Amino acid sequence: MSIAKDLAKLLCHLRRxxxxxxxxxxxxGLMLWLWxxxxxxxxxxxxxxxPQPRPKLGINLAGPADWNTxxxxxDVFRLSxxxxxxxxxxxxxxxxxxxxxxxxWVKSLEPGxxxxxxxxxxxxxxxxxxxxxxxxxxxGELGVGGAGKIAAQSPGRIVADVDAAKGALFLQLKKTxxxxxxxxxxxxxxxxxxxxxxxxxxxxxxxxxxxxxxxxFMDWMETNNSKIEHWSDxxxxxxATFCEKGVPLEWMIDLCNRQQADAWFCMPHLADDExxxxxxxxxxxxxxxxxxxxxxxxxxxxxxxxxxxxWAGQEGMRLxxxxxPWEAAWRYTAYxxxxxFTIWEEVFGGRGRLVRVLATQAANPYVSERICExxxxxxxxxxxxxxxxxxxxxxxxxEKIRAETVESWSLEQLMNHVENQCLxxxxxxxxGQREVAGKFGLRLIAYEGGQHLVGxxxxxxxETVTRLFHQANRDPRMGRIYERYFQxxxxxxxxxxxxxxxxxxxxxxxxxxxxxxxxxxPRSSPKFMATMGWAKKLGQPVRLP
Numbered sequence: 001m002s003i004a005k006d007l008a009k010l011l012c013h014l015r016r017x018x019x020x021x022x023x024x025x026x027x028x029g030l031m032l033w034l035w036x037x038x039x040x041x042x043x044x045x046x047x048x049x050x051p052q053p054r055p056k057l058g059i060n061l062a063g064p065a066d067w068n069t070x071x072x073x074x075d076v077f078r079l080s081x082x083x084x085x086x087x088x089x090x091x092x093x094x095x096x097x098x099x100x101x102x103x104x105w106v107k108s109l110e111p112g113x114x115x116x117x118x119x120x121x122x123x124x125x126x127x128x129x130x131x132x133x134x135x136x137x138x139x140g141e142l143g144v145g146g147a148g149k150i151a152a153q154s155p156g157r158i159v160a161d162v163d164a165a166k167g168a169l170f171l172q173l174k175k176t177x178x179x180x181x182x183x184x185x186x187x188x189x190x191x192x193x194x195x196x197x198x199x200x201x202x203x204x205x206x207x208x209x210x211x212x213x214x215x216x217f218m219d220w221m222e223t224n225n226s227k228i229e230h231w232s233d234x235x236x237x238x239x240a241t242f243c244e245k246g247v248p249l250e251w252m253i254d255l256c257n258r259q260q261a262d263a264w265f266c267m268p269h270l271a272d273d274e275x276x277x278x279x280x281x282x283x284x285x286x287x288x289x290x291x292x293x294x295x296x297x298x299x300x301x302x303x304x305x306x307x308x309x310x311w312a313g314q315e316g317m318r319l320x321x322x323x324x325p326w327e328a329a330w331r332y333t334a335y336x337x338x339x340x341f342t343i344w345e346e347v348f349g350g351r352g353r354l355v356r357v358l359a360t361q362a363a364n365p366y367v368s369e370r371i372c373e374x375x376x377x378x379x380x381x382x383x384x385x386x387x388x389x390x391x392x393x394x395x396x397x398x399e400k401i402r403a404e405t406v407e408s409w410s411l412e413q414l415m416n417h418v419e420n421q422c423l424x425x426x427x428x429x430x431x432g433q434r435e436v437a438g439k440f441g442l443r444l445i446a447y448e449g450g451q452h453l454v455g456x457x458x459x460x461x462x463e464t465v466t467r468l469f470h471q472a473n474r475d476p477r478m479g480r481i482y483e484r485y486f487q488x489x490x491x492x493x494x495x496x497x498x499x500x501x502x503x504x505x506x507x508x509x510x511x512x513x514x515x516x517x518x519x520x521x522p523r524s525s526p527k528f529m530a531t532m533g534w535a536k537k538l539g540q541p542v543r544l545p
Contacts, residue, residue, distance in 0.1 A: 056213040057535035058498035063219030070503035074192040104240030105183040125165040126517040130190030134158040140176035211542035216264035222246035225307040226268040264294035269308035280347035296357040334377035362386035378440035389452035396458030403462040448500035479526030
């Protein structure tokens with residue numbers, strides 16, 4: 001064996017010994033660890049060492065839905081519910097199958113039937129009241145209901161008075177001409193009729209997230225349980241609503257360019273190579289070349305609650321990767337990620353603008369190692385991504401803390417548990433995954449994170465526990481816990497941290513939104529102030545009230 005190969009082998013062995021202890025090394029040892037970077041075999045091939053961590057804040061944007069309380073678009077029809085078929089005199093949604101075109105517009109209606117949709121299904125008046133302008137092409141008849149009533153109309157244009165305090169806004173398609181059916185409906189918030197085409201994003205949305213380093217589009221892409229296989233399946237700007245297949249890539253790119261934020265895309269688990277290649281090409285053609293692209297295969301393939309996990313397990317077993325579906329899913333993650341990364345590299349002509357992401361389960365370094373090592377996936381990646389939530393999942397029954405126990409707690413007792421038990425646990429996950437990332441020469445990033453106080457396995461139905469969790473999310477002490485949380489992320493070598501999630505109404509299913517409503521005063525949210533305050537401290541040009 002040559003001297004060079006002997007040296008490479010020795011350095012690789014030293015690196016595996018040093019990585020778990022890097023935080024305790026003296027300066028000389030730390031310099032050696034940094035120099036080794038990736039496994040020495042890679043260094044011998046001339047690859048760059050893993051870059052130093054640069055902590056920064058990114059954000060997961062709330063997914064498209066008629067109940068979305070973030071209101072990112074001034075055209076609220078973009079977040080309308082897919083058409084509901086109605087028959088006169090029959091219960092809700094009991095009409096016949098609708099005759100739709102390729103974009104989701106209704107081409108014809110059967111006698112005695114109509115189509116209906118909802119927008120702004122938001123309680124408490126948390127969307128703008130005033131005069132909405134409804135624009136459309138084609139011939140037929142539209143009606144307005146719920147929070148709205150028609151004030152004026154002419155062919156192709158309706159003005160509706162909307163009172164947000166009355167709940168959701170309904171739009172009915174009562175008649176349509178099959179030869180020139182109604183299509184391209186737009187429902188424009190007050191004051192934006194003249195600008196919505198060139199400026200589709202609500203200015204409050206843009207201002208709120210000014211300065212974040214990256215937008216992770218997992219929910220905007222409807223990644224979980226996605227049915228998209230081919231490029232022709234994708235949503236486009238011409239889609240009737242973005243609530244069926246997700247927000248089109250063109251709009252995601254536009255947002256990143258306007259905000260000068262990196263983009264994080266999650267490739268659908270069923271997507272074929274042509275989809276991946278066309279997706280990458282459109283990003284290369286349109287995304288500002290100063291911006292970087294994070295690329296991840298689907299979302300939480302390790303998590304059996306999602307269809308993509310079950311599918312990957314079946315595919316992995318079919319390919320002979322493992323006999324157990326969960327192990328097969330881990331290995332399929334590595335296998336498909338390698339192919340996906342290769343396509344992106346071919347399209348971009350290199351890896352300079354790409355961050356190739358291998359995602360894993362934060363609490364389980366064993367899973368991380370299996371993903372990274374399978375077919376040497378780590379050699380094709382740049383980052384190991386985790387979701388190190390401050391977790392407190394409370395079931396209705398079980399051997400650990402149950403809902404009936406928590407319902408008797410005071411707010412102080414809950415906050416003590418979060419600070420003294422949940423936060424240290426999250427920090428230990430970060431440390432463990434930092435060791436794995438170091439072992440394989442990868443950055444440690446967070447695809448999601450934040451508090452994770454929620455009832456599970458029936459515990460979500462305990463209203464007392466839900467109210468207590470909501471109280472905790474509004475409590476000033478939560479902000480102080482977040483400050484310690486982000487400090488731990490920095491001290492343990494964390495890089496990009498994409499908070500989950502931007503704006504969303506809290507419920508028994510969780511308190512994920514940093515804010516609950518688009519018009520909420522950020523100063524009332526300890527989570528918002530602590531999170532954006534951390535970004536400000538890091539030097540990001542975010543806005544704080």
